[in-house]
Amino acid sequence: MAITVKKIDASPKMNLLERTYLREILRGLWITNRHFVVNLTRHILNLFRIKAKPGAVTIQYPEQHRGYHKRLRTAHYLAHRENDDGPRCVGCMMCETICPAKCIYIVPTEHPDPNVEKQAVKFTIDMGRCVYCGFCVEACPEDAIRMDSGRLDICSYSREGMLWDMDRLLANHHDPAPYKDEEKWLDEEF
Amino acid sequence: MWIELLTKVLIAGAVLTGILSFGGVLTWVERKQSALMQDRIGANRASILGFRLLGLFHIMTDGIKMFAKEEFIPRTDHRVLFLLAPFIAWLFSLAAFAVIPFSPELTVAGYQVTLQVANPEIGLLVAFAMMGMAIYGVVLGGWASNNNYALLGSMRATAQMISYEVALAAAAVGPLLIYRTLNMQEIVIRQGQLYNGWLPLWGIVLQPLAFLLFLVAGAAETKRVPFDLPEGESEIIGFNLEYSSMRFGAFMFTDFIEKILVACLTTTIFLGGWQVPWLADDGFRLGGALALELGPMVVWLLRLAAFGIKVCALIYVLMLVRWTLPRFRYDQLMSFGWKFLLPLAFLNIIVTAAVVLVLNL
Numbered sequence: 001m002a003i004t005v006k007k008i009d010a011s012p013k014m015n016l017l018e019r020t021y022l023r024e025i026l027r028g029l030w031i032t033n034r035h036f037v038v039n040l041t042r043h044i045l046n047l048f049r050i051k052a053k054p055g056a057v058t059i060q061y062p063e064q065h066r067g068y069h070k071r072l073r074t075a076h077y078l079a080h081r082e083n084d085d086g087p088r089c090v091g092c093m094m095c096e097t098i099c100p101a102k103c104i105y106i107v108p109t110e111h112p113d114p115n116v117e118k119q120a121v122k123f124t125i126d127m128g129r130c131v132y133c134g135f136c137v138e139a140c141p142e143d144a145i146r147m148d149s150g151r152l153d154i155c156s157y158s159r160e161g162m163l164w165d166m167d168r169l170l171a172n173h174h175d176p177a178p179y180k181d182e183e184k185w186l187d188e189e190f
Numbered sequence: 191m192w193i194e195l196l197t198k199v200l201i202a203g204a205v206l207t208g209i210l211s212f213g214g215v216l217t218w219v220e221r222k223q224s225a226l227m228q229d230r231i232g233a234n235r236a237s238i239l240g241f242r243l244l245g246l247f248h249i250m251t252d253g254i255k256m257f258a259k260e261e262f263i264p265r266t267d268h269r270v271l272f273l274l275a276p277f278i279a280w281l282f283s284l285a286a287f288a289v290i291p292f293s294p295e296l297t298v299a300g301y302q303v304t305l306q307v308a309n310p311e312i313g314l315l316v317a318f319a320m321m322g323m324a325i326y327g328v329v330l331g332g333w334a335s336n337n338n339y340a341l342l343g344s345m346r347a348t349a350q351m352i353s354y355e356v357a358l359a360a361a362a363v364g365p366l367l368i369y370r371t372l373n374m375q376e377i378v379i380r381q382g383q384l385y386n387g388w389l390p391l392w393g394i395v396l397q398p399l400a401f402l403l404f405l406v407a408g409a410a411e412t413k414r415v416p417f418d419l420p421e422g423e424s425e426i427i428g429f430n431l432e433y434s435s436m437r438f439g440a441f442m443f444t445d446f447i448e449k450i451l452v453a454c455l456t457t458t459i460f461l462g463g464w465q466v467p468w469l470a471d472d473g474f475r476l477g478g479a480l481a482l483e484l485g486p487m488v489v490w491l492l493r494l495a496a497f498g499i500k501v502c503a504l505i506y507v508l509m510l511v512r513w514t515l516p517r518f519r520y521d522q523l524m525s526f527g528w529k530f531l532l533p534l535a536f537l538n539i540i541v542t543a544a545v546v547l548v549l550n551l
Contacts, residue, residue: 025514028515029510032513033227035226035228035229036223036226036510039227040226056226056229056230056231057229058230058231060231
């Protein structure tokens with residue numbers, strides 16, 4: 001069988017005007033120039049507090065967040081009770097048991113209130129090991145451990161720093177700011 | 191005589207300071223303009239007491255960073271040349287500003303004062319010569335680095351800059367045939383004429399093709415994108431490979447200075463220099479009649495401002511090109527310079543010469 005050679009001409013077909021290049025360059029310059037003028041106008045309007053679209057698509061990260069979906073599993077936190085400052089956690093060990101990454105460490109003890117089963121004296125999550133499966137949230141009978149803080153900037157200089165203890169987990173809480181908030185984006189400084 | 195010397199020194203100092211400050215500001219302009227063109231914000235984090243001032247402090251932080259960085263000097267036989275090369279490029283590109291006429295002459299207390307350091311009859315040739323000498327900085331930098339990649343980079347840079355210098359000079363010949371002078375101040379004064387009493391006869395009106403060629407060749411001469419093969423920051427290693435710290439900064443700053451130089455030269459030759467349309471020595475004139483009378487000082491200031499505005503507009507265009515077009519390949523660069531720009535420049539010379547001869551201008 002004879003070898004058939006199929007020639008593919010992949011070179012772009014350009015007419016004479018396009019090959020002379022000058023008009024195409026001018027068109028390109030027109031686009032970038034338009035972006036410059038439009039963005040500059042928007043920046044100036046925003047600077048004088050006149051409502052306009054933002055002049056840049058930049059999200060200035062530490063101050064601004066991308067805006068996550070509300071169902072996104074973000075950093076854990078421990079919820080407080082409604083009445084007093086105590087944590088909702090009753091030290092039932094459900095989350096520690098179900099955790100597939102074995103990153104939750106709980107030390108439970110008796111609670112002074114006889115109506116409350118137990119409480120945790122130590123509640124540590126190794127954020128470096130967590131796989132963000134959300135099983136702990138599902139397993140919790142008291143809705144004490146939650147994963148909708150909206151924070152994903154979980155970082156540390158050491159492995160020890162990735163161990164979040166109970167104080168930190170209680171201090172971390174649902175932060176509504178990071179959610180998609182169109183109004184806040186307008187207020188940026190450029 | 192001493193007063194003349196003193197004024198010259200003062201003018202030279204003013205020009206030098208102005209150009210260097212303007213070059214510094216251009217680093218900010220380049221960042222912000224590119225950011226706006228690409229829907230970004232641009233460098234804005236440097237602050238003093240919480241004031242960011244649109245990122246203007248980055249000019250200072252850049253300088254501090256450059257000086258504070260470790261300077262690495264490679265083992266080379268040409269240590270002196272290596273250390274000197276950035277400043278050769280720097281010095282000659284600054285020296286070219288000596289002949290740029292930033293303003294017309296002004297008579298103050300019997301003395302002729304003008305913001306032009308020297309006004310030789312061969313002004314334009316001096317500018318071209320200084321631009322040509324600036325190539326030595328690049329050549330020596332690559333050669334003294336004792337690095338084959340840097341050497342290849344400087345070869346590339348030299349070939350490009352010399353090629354485009356030919357086109358640059360050839361493009362300038364067209365207008366020179368019309369002006370019939372190399373004196374920079376004279377060139378600007380010639381462009382003050384009006385056609386039919388309303389159209390300013392600037393170089394761009396008389397020689398639109400030469401203007402385009404000059405600008406393109408100028409962009410190539412200053413190693414800007416799309417002609418930035420000599421540097422090719424990250425992709426193809428350039429002549430400044432072995433340079434670090436402020437010596438690298440000097441090379442980079444030279445680029446900005448040369449950009450201003452090209453803008454100044456283009457303004458002088460093609461955009462009427464300090465000429466303001468319809469502004470004569472005694473005020474605005476429309477159709478030969480005096481429309482608005484102005485004092486000599488006001489006229490002088492208006493003309494100085496006109497030069498600045500023209501230069502800024504040109505730099506905007508150069509930056510726009512720089513942040514729009516992709517880089518040329520080396521063979522494209524060479525064939526563009528020799529087979530397109532240069533023949534067109536020669537064609538322009540021939541046609542201009544014929545027209546000048548026939549019309550007996």
